[in-house]
Amino acid sequence: MIHVRAVNRGHRPVELRGLYFCGFDGSVVRPHVFADDLPKMLYDGESFNAYTDEFKINEAAEVPPTHVAVSDAEGNEYTAPYPPIESEGH
Numbered sequence: 764m765i766h767v768r769a770v771n772r773g774h775r776p777v778e779l780r781g782l783y784f785c786g787f788d789g790s791v792v793r794p795h796v797f798a799d800d801l802p803k804m805l806y807d808g809e810s811f812n813a814y815t816d817e818f819k820i821n822e823a824a825e826v827p828p829t830h831v832a833v834s835d836a837e838g839n840e841y842t843a844p845y846p847p848i849e850s851e852g853h
Contacts, residue, residue: 764814764815764816764817765814765815765816765817765820766812766813766814767782767796767812767813767814767815767831767833767843768810768811768812768813769805769810769811769833769841770805770808770809770810770811771805771806771807771808771809771810772808773807774807775807776804776805776806776807777804777805777835777836778802778803778804778805778835778836779801779802779803779804779805779811779833779834779835779836780801780802780834780835780836781793781801781832781833781834782796782798782801782813782831782832782833782834783831783832783834784820784824784828784830784831784832784845785828785829785830785831785832785842786824786825786826786827786828786829787826787829788825788826790824790825790826792820792823792824792828794815794816794819794820794823795815795816795819796813796814796815797813797814797815798811798812798813798814799811799812799813802836811833817846828845829844829845830842830843830844830845831843831844831845
């Protein structure tokens with residue numbers, strides 16, 4: 764299971780509109796997610812959480828996804844590496 768979390772760290776509301784996984788070639792996978800409905804308004808400090816099946820993402824992708832993205836109502840895209848980069852705990 765993959766957990767995607769978006770947090771509004773700013774001081775203005777942000778309306779999230781989409782969540783998708785992208786390949787290096789620009790391909791997009793929009794998986795079924797278990798989450799709050801989109802669009803969703805986030806105010807300062809609020810977060811959006813979504814869960815999806817890693818197997819289904821990889822199965823649906825034409826090329827392996829390189830990042831996950833969340834888009835807002837203004838067309839901004841917020842991304843993170845996929846698969847997540849894991850660091851060793853110290």
